[in-house]
Amino acid sequence: MTMVKLTDYPVETSALSTGGPVEPIRQGFGRGLVAAGERNSKVLALCADLTDSTSMRAFADRFPERFIEVGVAEQNLVTVAAGLAHAGFIPFTASYAAFSPGRSWEQIKTTASLNRQPVKIVGAHAGLVTGLDGATHQMLEDIALMRVIPNMVVLAPGDAREAEKATLALAADERPGYIRLAREATSLFSQSDAPFEIGPAYQLTIGHDVTVVATGPMTPEALHAADLLTDQNIAAEVIHCPTVKPLDLDTIWASAKRTRRVVTVEEGQIIGGLGSAVAEGLSEVHPVPVKRLGVQDRFGQTGQPQELWNAYELSASHLARQIGAFVRQSR
Amino acid sequence: MSTLSEVELSHLRQTANRLRQHTVAMLAAAQSGHSAGPLGMAEIMTALYFSVMRHDPKRPNWEERDVFFLSNGHTAPVLYAALAEAGYFPLQELGSLRRFGSRLQGHPERGALPGLESTSGPLGEGLSQAAGYAYALKHLNPAPRRFCYVVMGDGELNEGNVWEAAMFASKYGLGQLIALIDRNYIQIDGSTEAVMPLDDLAAKWRAFGWHTLEIDGNDVAQVVAACHAGQAVRSRPSVIIAHTVPGAGVDFMEYDYRWHGQAPNREEAEEALAQLSEVEARL
Numbered sequence: 001m002t003m004v005k006l007t008d009y010p011v012e013t014s015a016l017s018t019g020g021p022v023e024p025i026r027q028g029f030g031r032g033l034v035a036a037g038e039r040n041s042k043v044l045a046l047c048a049d050l051t052d053s054t055s056m057r058a059f060a061d062r063f064p065e066r067f068i069e070v071g072v073a074e075q076n077l078v079t080v081a082a083g084l085a086h087a088g089f090i091p092f093t094a095s096y097a098a099f100s101p102g103r104s105w106e107q108i109k110t111t112a113s114l115n116r117q118p119v120k121i122v123g124a125h126a127g128l129v130t131g132l133d134g135a136t137h138q139m140l141e142d143i144a145l146m147r148v149i150p151n152m153v154v155l156a157p158g159d160a161r162e163a164e165k166a167t168l169a170l171a172a173d174e175r176p177g178y179i180r181l182a183r184e185a186t187s188l189f190s191q192s193d194a195p196f197e198i199g200p201a202y203q204l205t206i207g208h209d210v211t212v213v214a215t216g217p218m219t220p221e222a223l224h225a226a227d228l229l230t231d232q233n234i235a236a237e238v239i240h241c242p243t244v245k246p247l248d249l250d251t252i253w254a255s256a257k258r259t260r261r262v263v264t265v266e267e268g269q270i271i272g273g274l275g276s277a278v279a280e281g282l283s284e285v286h287p288v289p290v291k292r293l294g295v296q297d298r299f300g301q302t303g304q305p306q307e308l309w310n311a312y313e314l315s316a317s318h319l320a321r322q323i324g325a326f327v328r329q330s331r
Numbered sequence: 332m333s334t335l336s337e338v339e340l341s342h343l344r345q346t347a348n349r350l351r352q353h354t355v356a357m358l359a360a361a362q363s364g365h366s367a368g369p370l371g372m373a374e375i376m377t378a379l380y381f382s383v384m385r386h387d388p389k390r391p392n393w394e395e396r397d398v399f400f401l402s403n404g405h406t407a408p409v410l411y412a413a414l415a416e417a418g419y420f421p422l423q424e425l426g427s428l429r430r431f432g433s434r435l436q437g438h439p440e441r442g443a444l445p446g447l448e449s450t451s452g453p454l455g456e457g458l459s460q461a462a463g464y465a466y467a468l469k470h471l472n473p474a475p476r477r478f479c480y481v482v483m484g485d486g487e488l489n490e491g492n493v494w495e496a497a498m499f500a501s502k503y504g505l506g507q508l509i510a511l512i513d514r515n516y517i518q519i520d521g522s523t524e525a526v527m528p529l530d531d532l533a534a535k536w537r538a539f540g541w542h543t544l545e546i547d548g549n550d551v552a553q554v555v556a557a558c559h560a561g562q563a564v565r566s567r568p569s570v571i572i573a574h575t576v577p578g579a580g581v582d583f584m585e586y587d588y589r590w591h592g593q594a595p596n597r598e599e600a601e602e603a604l605a606q607l608s609e610v611e612a613r614l
Contacts, residue, residue, distance in 0.1 A: 075495060083467075087471070
């Protein structure tokens with residue numbers, strides 16, 4: 001008779017409590033990549049031994065001759081892609097964001113961007129919510145790393161529908177680019193027929209008390225927070241910013257001029273991330289108080305998705321409380 | 332494949348000597364840069380640009396061209412000298428090496444100069460790019476007449492990225508990929524075998540599945556012959572371990588690792604050019 005009883009080892013799972021339909025952002029990328037492959041025979045997919053979890057499987061099945069497995073070698077992943085781009089192709093390279101761009105940053109800078117090759121970096125499992133893998137696998141610094149590289153496009157789509165469009169846009173863009181993907185199912189807040197272009201930020205709600213600039217899967221949380229803020233008599237203007245670079249400062253500025261205060265929300269380090277980009281930009285043209293919400297110079301840790309968003313104060317109720325306090329304090 | 336005539340051979344030796352002279356003069360003018368590697372690689376670059384590769388300086392983006400990646404970008408002076416001698420840009424421009432506004436950047440930057448296929452400098456990244464290109468030549472846009480060449484230094488084989496690429500090229504049977512290693516046994520901190528031993532280097536490449544050749548890399552005829560031997564093997568990539576003398580042609584630089592990352596002053600350059608001219612007169 002075994003001493004170990006499974007009853008002593010209870011199962012615990014909890015998805016994000018979002019309300020409404022959900023889908024992992026990475027699945028939208030997978031669909032977009034197939035569509036990009038159908039539109040353009042030059043589109044390639046390269047993967048570093050994570051074909052299923054980066055959602056490249058559908059492309060690999062549909063276009064096996066255009067899928068290249070490079071093994072667990074993220075530096076080679078990016079540099080082989082630079083060579084393929086030199087031969088006239090449009091390579092999408094996928095791994096977990098923790099490893100690419102985490103481990104391949106210099107290769108990206110030198111052989112993609114400085115080398116003027118349109119290599120596309122796909123960072124899967126980015127952010128806090130990466131399953132239960134813990135801090136080593138939670139990539140929170142990717143936006144900071146990628147947006148400092150000249151000529152690099154940086155995208156953080158807000159949901160799976162937008163990720164599909166963003167992937168198509170990235171394939172058609174001549175620059176090297178980075179696209180950030182989340183693992184868990186998150187809210188589908190955007191409309192199927194909503195426009196998407198690289199560059200613009202999209203104003204989603206109208207409000208005169210505070211501008212809330214959010215990116216990636218934080219945007220639906222910010223929308224939810226805006227609903228909660230009406231109870232505090234605060235009207236928040238939510239701007240969704242799927243393109244972190246080049247940043248649409250005009251749209252953010254136009255709103256901030258009216259609201260006179262800005263909150264940024266991202267699922268990553270505020271140092272160097274969207275919050276930095278917005279604060280840097282606004283401080284040069286139209287200084288207003290900026291409150292940056294996101295990961296506050298800490299590492300991640302193991303936990304259920306909702307536990308993590310609560311612990312790092314990124315769930316809608318936490319956002320609403322912090323935004324409300326900021327508005328009252330800066331009035 | 333054909334063997335070189337004595338006339339052709341003599342012409343190539345003169346070209347290698349000229350690349351060395353340009354290299355010395357460029358470095359002396361810049362008062363900055365690396366001396367030993369570029370001088371040791373003169374025959375390799377001569378063989379590639381003046382005998383082996385199909386290329387057309389008048390059409391740098393010619394679709395039928397062979398493609399060259401310089402991985403050890405710090406040896407740029409000898410690449411610039413080869414490109415200029417081949418006719419990609421005026422020889423007069425060589426004097427602008429490392430100057431502000433020059434197309435001859437301290438390390439090669441793609442787009443700056445016609446014929447320059449890749450940005451390099453950070454070590455260990457050329458083989459992967461060449462492998463990516465060779466993958467396209469074999470599996471995506473089959474172009475059986477075209478080859479992809481890459482030159483690496485031996486010191487940069489310390490980089491893990493190189494061995495990732497070695498596995499990749501072997502797995503995909505990239506027979507149109509021909510890598511040349513400038514095996515001069517020096518790197519910045521000293522002998523390669525003291526800094527991070529590489530031998531038995533040929534055994535390593537064989538173990539990775541590569542068609543492996545070892546030659547005297549300062550014998551231009553051997554470099555040309557090895558490249559042709561590499562072209563003949565289409566089932567797997569070829570690597571040519573080209574044993575060279577660092578600083579070759581300038582006696583006070585030869586075998587001295589301190590010249591790896593140093594440029595000659597005017598006096599040293601005069602002496603180096605005198606030695607090279609003497610050799611030239613005998614060719």
